[in-house]
Amino acid sequence: xxYFIQMPLTTATQxxxxxxxxxxxxxxxxxxxxxxxxxxxxxxxxxxxDFERETRELVAYCLKNSGKRIRPILLFYSGWTSPNTISxxxxxxxxxxxxVHLATLVHDDILDEASLRHNESTVSEKFGPGIAVLLGDAxxxxxxxxxxxxxxxxxxxxxxxxxxxxxxxxxxxSFQRGNTALEVEDYYRIINYKTAELFYVSCHxxxxxxxxxxxxxxAVGNFxxxxxxxxxxxxxxxxxxxxxxxxxxxLGTDVASGKFTLPLILLLRKLNKMEGKELVRGFKxxxxxxxxxxxxxxxxxxxxxxxxxxxxxxxDAAEEALAPFGDYPPVDHLKGISSYVRAQVSKFVWP
Amino acid sequence: xxYFIQMPLTTATQxxxxxxxxxxxxxxxxxxxxxxxxxxxxxxxxxxxDFERETRELVAYCLKNSGKRIRPILLFYSGWTSPNTISxxxxxxxxxxxxVHLATLVHDDILDEASLRHNESTVSEKFGPGIAVLLGDAxxxxxxxxxxxxxxxxxxxxxxxxxxxxxxxxxxxSFQRGNTALEVEDYYRIINYKTAELFYVSCHxxxxxxxxxxxxxxAVGNFxxxxxxxxxxxxxxxxxxxxxxxxxxxLGTDVASGKFTLPLILLLRKLNKMEGKELVRGFKxxxxxxxxxxxxxxxxxxxxxxxxxxxxxxxDAAEEALAPFGDYPPVDHLKGISSYVRAQVSKFVWP
Numbered sequence: 001x002x003y004f005i006q007m008p009l010t011t012a013t014q015x016x017x018x019x020x021x022x023x024x025x026x027x028x029x030x031x032x033x034x035x036x037x038x039x040x041x042x043x044x045x046x047x048x049x050d051f052e053r054e055t056r057e058l059v060a061y062c063l064k065n066s067g068k069r070i071r072p073i074l075l076f077y078s079g080w081t082s083p084n085t086i087s088x089x090x091x092x093x094x095x096x097x098x099x100v101h102l103a104t105l106v107h108d109d110i111l112d113e114a115s116l117r118h119n120e121s122t123v124s125e126k127f128g129p130g131i132a133v134l135l136g137d138a139x140x141x142x143x144x145x146x147x148x149x150x151x152x153x154x155x156x157x158x159x160x161x162x163x164x165x166x167x168x169x170x171x172x173x174s175f176q177r178g179n180t181a182l183e184v185e186d187y188y189r190i191i192n193y194k195t196a197e198l199f200y201v202s203c204h205x206x207x208x209x210x211x212x213x214x215x216x217x218x219a220v221g222n223f224x225x226x227x228x229x230x231x232x233x234x235x236x237x238x239x240x241x242x243x244x245x246x247x248x249x250x251l252g253t254d255v256a257s258g259k260f261t262l263p264l265i266l267l268l269r270k271l272n273k274m275e276g277k278e279l280v281r282g283f284k285x286x287x288x289x290x291x292x293x294x295x296x297x298x299x300x301x302x303x304x305x306x307x308x309x310x311x312x313x314x315x316d317a318a319e320e321a322l323a324p325f326g327d328y329p330p331v332d333h334l335k336g337i338s339s340y341v342r343a344q345v346s347k348f349v350w351p
Numbered sequence: 352x353x354y355f356i357q358m359p360l361t362t363a364t365q366x367x368x369x370x371x372x373x374x375x376x377x378x379x380x381x382x383x384x385x386x387x388x389x390x391x392x393x394x395x396x397x398x399x400x401d402f403e404r405e406t407r408e409l410v411a412y413c414l415k416n417s418g419k420r421i422r423p424i425l426l427f428y429s430g431w432t433s434p435n436t437i438s439x440x441x442x443x444x445x446x447x448x449x450x451v452h453l454a455t456l457v458h459d460d461i462l463d464e465a466s467l468r469h470n471e472s473t474v475s476e477k478f479g480p481g482i483a484v485l486l487g488d489a490x491x492x493x494x495x496x497x498x499x500x501x502x503x504x505x506x507x508x509x510x511x512x513x514x515x516x517x518x519x520x521x522x523x524x525s526f527q528r529g530n531t532a533l534e535v536e537d538y539y540r541i542i543n544y545k546t547a548e549l550f551y552v553s554c555h556x557x558x559x560x561x562x563x564x565x566x567x568x569x570a571v572g573n574f575x576x577x578x579x580x581x582x583x584x585x586x587x588x589x590x591x592x593x594x595x596x597x598x599x600x601x602l603g604t605d606v607a608s609g610k611f612t613l614p615l616i617l618l619l620r621k622l623n624k625m626e627g628k629e630l631v632r633g634f635k636x637x638x639x640x641x642x643x644x645x646x647x648x649x650x651x652x653x654x655x656x657x658x659x660x661x662x663x664x665x666x667d668a669a670e671e672a673l674a675p676f677g678d679y680p681p682v683d684h685l686k687g688i689s690s691y692v693r694a695q696v697s698k699f700v701w702p
Binding site for chain 1: 402403404409454455458461479480481482484485486487489491495498500501502503504508510511512514515518519520521523525526544
């Protein structure tokens with residue numbers, strides 16, 4: 001299977017993405033698991049009635065707009081055995097992960113004071129932050145309740161541990177807001193927890209539930225983790241050079257909320273003392289240089305290229321983890337997803 | 352075993368508590384499980400290092416001031432077999448319940464904008480509501496991770512379901528804020544979820560982990576549930592007539608935050624149309640009659656007595672649930688706790 005994706009070969013001096021990209025959307029890549037995703041949708045909507053009546057309307061509101069379902073897709077492919085098999089266990093496990101993800105979104109939107117998600121008011125905006133706190137808790141409880149319906153404690157254990165780590169990543173990030181002394185390794189630690197952990201557990205669980213051998217489960221888990229790191233690096237660079245219409249969310253929010261992400265960490269290293277002081281001062285005052293100015297500076301210093309290399313390094317590592325297992329049914333499908341993520345960067349119009 | 356507790360026999364016309372009360376404190380009642388509680392304390396403090404380093408300081412801050420540990424005490428007694436046995440499983444299960452309880456407190460304090468708990472700044476006050484959201488999530492995750500260390504999924508299942516119900520109770524309560532048309536049964540439904548559920552699960556789990564027969568596990572669960580309802584009724588009446596120094600928390604907060612609890616529901620039923628309209632108007636404007644005035648009105652209408660009867664009905668039902676099992680080791684101990692809760696009302700100085 002090949003997805004015909006070519007990456008733009010950007011350099012610091014020639015950041016031109018003008019070559020032809022054979023872009024393949026997530027719909028194409030996820031076509032083989034369309035029936036699984038439909039089952040997941042039904043299953044998730046069926047969950048509404050399992051909640052107490054106080055919570056149902058809120059849960060239904062949350063489930064109305066599903067996201068990209070990237071974690072379920074990863075889980076379905078990691079547990080892929082043959083085209084005609086849809087395992088109820090995989091659907092349930094995907095629902096567990098997606099409910100945890102949903103809970104974190106509901107809570108994140110409180111922290112970020114976000115008013116819109118998927119073009120609808122966030123729960124916090126519509127029902128107030130108090131209700132959003134409680135609803136997130138209820139969604140998380142239901143995720144764990146579903147996890148406890150598996151015959152053994154494995155799903156509960158991996159999901160609860162992963163969730164604790166997601167929280168640790170978010171807590172780390174919150175404490176580091178406005179900290180311009182953040183090191184590259186701190187950044188990686190944070191995104192490894194806050195984003196890559198759920199990618200990891202999606203892949204790991206999928207392969208485990210499909211009874212693949214331990215080495216393969218472990219490799220698929222690593223694939224998920226590195227892919228998750230790449231995904232977050234993409235998200236962080238998109239906050240600078242993405243186009244809102246294409247990315248589908250408000251950009252520039254990281255800078256505005258004091259998140260010192262990889263592009264800024266790398267930029268600060270390339271600046272002379274005076275320039276650096278100015279960047280830090282602007283950032284600490286909550287008034288960093290305007291995004292356009294920052295983007296010009298980053299283009300000048302080759303930062304986008306450097307971030308792009310970091311991104312590619314993760315995607316490469318993700319794919320390398322699968323290299324020894326080329327004949328396993330999930331592998332081509334998973335590589336399809338990593339190609340999809342890799343191609344995201346090609347959407348950017350480089351400054 | 353007898354705890355020598357006599358209840359004040361209050362009546363609507365003569366609400367005098369001036370007789371001698373042989374009051375027995377929780378310390379006396381929990382003396383037999385002191386070693387269990389010490390183990391729990393060690394175990395809980397040991398948990399700090401299991402969290403990621405981003406979270407540890409926050410967890411340690413939360414654990415610094417333990418509450419009354421009433422849920423662990425219930426769990427220990429429900430699983431009581433002999434004086435010299437401390438089961439590691441019971442200690443771990445108690446930690447699970449207490450971490451869930453702690454998580455709900457951390458989140459409740461955000462909703463209530465509370466600044467103090469156990470005479471320390473709340474997490475929300477000290478670190479901000481965003482961190483409090485995330486820490487509550489991390490505590491809850493850790494609770495479920497501990498629950499998943501049991502050999503089967505029972506603990507995960509009952510704890511996650513209970514937590515979902517606690518959230519439903521809190522959500523119901525939030526949606527009903529300011530609603531003066533709340534019915535008695537709505538009130539009971541809310542407190543059954545938000546408070547009694549964790550009491551129930553503490554007792555149920557304790558007896559289950561001690562391998563008691565099903566009928567007894569079920570009876571002990573019922574005991575916990577009715578005791579939990581009583582406990583909340585007490586808390587709600589204390590908000591009117593308690594004495595801050597004795598109860599140890601700010602009073603009058605329910606009325607201030609628009610919670611229409613049992614005393615007010617019953618009062619409204621006894622008022623004539625005009626008086627009722629006035630109460631409702633005051634309440635809806637966020638300016639209900641001052642607590643002293645309300646208390647006078649309630650004393651006049653015999654409301655405290657009526658609430659006291661509701662409270663006693665629950666305690667009686669709790670004890671009745673245990674009646675057929677008088678020779679089971681937990682029973683006398685559990686009755687000690689219900690006597691303790693029963694005696695709480697005697698602390699009031701009736702208006």
